Amino acid sequence: MKLDTSVSLADELLDLRPMKSEDFAALYRAASDPLIWAGHPAKNRFEEDVFRGYFDGLLEAGGTYVVRLKETQCVIGCSRYYIAEDAPADVAIGFTFLTRDQWGGETNFHLKTLMFEHAFQVHERVWLHIAPDNIRSQKAAERLDAQHMPNVEITLLGQKSKNFAYVFDKQNWANLKAART
DSSP: OOOOOSSOEEOSSEEEEEOOGGGHHHHHHHHOOGGGSTTSSOTTTTSHHHHHHHHHHHHHHOOEEEEEETTTOOEEEEEEEEOOTTSTTSEEEEEEEEOGGGTTSSHHHHHHHHHHHHHTTTOSEEEEEEOTTOHHHHHHHHHTTOEEEEEEEEEETTEEEEEEEEEEEHHHHHHHHHHHO
């Protein structure tokens, strides 16, 4: 069974819906802060022409969700499902960014919960691939008790890159959620 990425996902805080070409302006507004990208390999992704290439790549690849605050419908970032060559039977979540006003709170946990719960309907494991210099995302994965696996070199949006690999299995995620409630 294939993961359906055409459905919207929501909880009390967030509303996620599949990304469309009309989302460029709102998503670029969210992404235009240089500090968001300081820890990413593409440190200039806040520049409109660079972000346009990223956006178009995500749109073409599919599986990308626009993340909005449910109460205001304000776009605060995006995240994407994809299949990576190091774990072709599983699904991965990545290409995630959130506006800085959403860092350090519960937003990332809500986002991951929505996406993991949807993925676990079809898959037993969910992977994260994080660039070696993206310390903030590595720490976020570790706070979620992700299991750090051997590092990998994989192709993401047509570019080969080295990544730290983290995996969650369905039972470990259920245990983490239970401990947080």
